[in-house]
Amino acid sequence: MVNFEASINAIKAFLPDKLQHPRVGIVCGSGLSGLADEFKDIVIVPYKEIPGFASSTVPGHKSAFAFGLLGNGEGVPVVAMLGRFHPYEGHSLSSVVYPIRVMAKLGVKDIIITNAAGSLNPAIPVGTSKFFVVVQDHLALPNLTGMNPLLGPQTSFDLPRFLPLSDAYSPSLRRLAFLAAHRLQLKDSALAEGVYAWVSGPSYETPAEGRFLRQAGADVVGMSTIPEVLAAKEEGLNVMVLSLVTNFVVIPDTYRSIKDEVKAELAGKKVELPVAQVVSHEEVLTIGKEKAGVLMKIVENIVDSL
Numbered sequence: 001m002v003n004f005e006a007s008i009n010a011i012k013a014f015l016p017d018k019l020q021h022p023r024v025g026i027v028c029g030s031g032l033s034g035l036a037d038e039f040k041d042i043v044i045v046p047y048k049e050i051p052g053f054a055s056s057t058v059p060g061h062k063s064a065f066a067f068g069l070l071g072n073g074e075g076v077p078v079v080a081m082l083g084r085f086h087p088y089e090g091h092s093l094s095s096v097v098y099p100i101r102v103m104a105k106l107g108v109k110d111i112i113i114t115n116a117a118g119s120l121n122p123a124i125p126v127g128t129s130k131f132f133v134v135v136q137d138h139l140a141l142p143n144l145t146g147m148n149p150l151l152g153p154q155t156s157f158d159l160p161r162f163l164p165l166s167d168a169y170s171p172s173l174r175r176l177a178f179l180a181a182h183r184l185q186l187k188d189s190a191l192a193e194g195v196y197a198w199v200s201g202p203s204y205e206t207p208a209e210g211r212f213l214r215q216a217g218a219d220v221v222g223m224s225t226i227p228e229v230l231a232a233k234e235e236g237l238n239v240m241v242l243s244l245v246t247n248f249v250v251i252p253d254t255y256r257s258i259k260d261e262v263k264a265e266l267a268g269k270k271v272e273l274p275v276a277q278v279v280s281h282e283e284v285l286t287i288g289k290e291k292a293g294v295l296m297k298i299v300e301n302i303v304d305s306l
C-alpha cells in the first residue's frame with residue numbers, strides 16, 4: 001500500500017537539516033554506485049529502513065539511498081539511489097518507480113538517471129570511445145503494449161492523466177552534459193547522443209531482436225530507466241539519462257549461413273562454425289566499475305552548473 005508520508009518521515013529521521021531537501025536526484029545503474037563516493041557529509045539510508053520500499057536483488061545494485069552534498073563550495077544537496085528495482089526481479093511497476101516519486105516529494109527538481117546498456121549502433125562501440133550516451137528519446141515496446149508504469153488509478157489528481165512525452169529528455173540538462181564533457185577535456189567521442197530501447201529482460205536480446213530494435217531507431221538497449229523516466233516526468237521533474245555502453249548487441253557475423261558452411265564442407269573445404277559472442281552481467285559490471293569515475297565527474301560538473 002502506497003504511503004508516501006511514512007516513507008518520507010522514515011527517511012527524514014536519518015537526515016541533518018542541510019540534507020532534508022535534496023535538489024538533485026541521481027539513479028545509479030549497474031556497477032555505478034561509486035557515483036556517490038564524492039558526496040560530502042554522506043548519510044546512507046538503507047531501503048529496508050523505509051516503509052514501502054522493495055530491495056534490489058541484482059549484483060552491482062546496493063539497496064540504499066545516499067544523501068550528501070555534491071560540487072564546489074558548500075555543495076548542492078543531492079540524493080542517489082544506490083541500486084534500483086527492475087520489473088524482471090518480480091517488482092511491480094509501481095514499486096519500481098516508488099523511489100522516484102519519493103525523491104520528487106523530498107524536493108528533487110532535476111534527476112540524472114544512469115544505466116548500463118548494450119549498443120545497437122556500430123557507430124557507438126564499447127571501449128575507449130563513445131562510452132556514454134546522452135539519451136535524447138526512447139523506444140519502449142512494453143509501454144506501448146500494456147506494461148506502462150502510469151497504468152491504473154492516479155496517485156494524485158494533481159498529476160496529468162495523459163502524460164506528453166515529446167519533451168521527455170530536458171534539452172537544458174543534455175546541454176550541460178556536453179558542456180561538462182568539454183570542461184573535463186573528454187574526447188569528443190566520449191559522449192554520444194542516442195535513443196534508448198527499453199526491454200523487460202532478464203534475457204539479453206537475440207541477434208534478430210537486436211537488429212529489430214536497431215531498425216526501429218534505437219541506439220542502445222537496457223532493462224531499466226524508462227519506468228523511472230515516466231514517473232519522474234509525471235512528477236514534473238527535469239530528466240536526463242546517461243547510458244554507459246558496456247557491450248555490443250548487434251554483431252555483423254551472426255548470420256553466417258550454416259547451410260553454406262555445410263556445402264563448403266561437403267566440397268572438401270575445412271570449415272569453422274561461427275562462435276557467437278555472449279554478453280554477461282559480469283562484463284557489464286566490469287565496464288561499469290572502470291568508467292564510474294568518469295561518469296561521476298560528468299554528474300558532479302552538471303550539478304555544479306545547475
Ligand SMILES: O=P(O)(O)O[C@H]1O[C@H](CO)[C@@H](O)[C@H]1O
Binds near residue numbers: 058086115
Ligand atoms: O539498467 P541497469 O540497472 O544499469 O542494468 C543493466 O544491466 C543489467 C543486465 O546486465 C540489466 O539490469 C540492465 O538494465
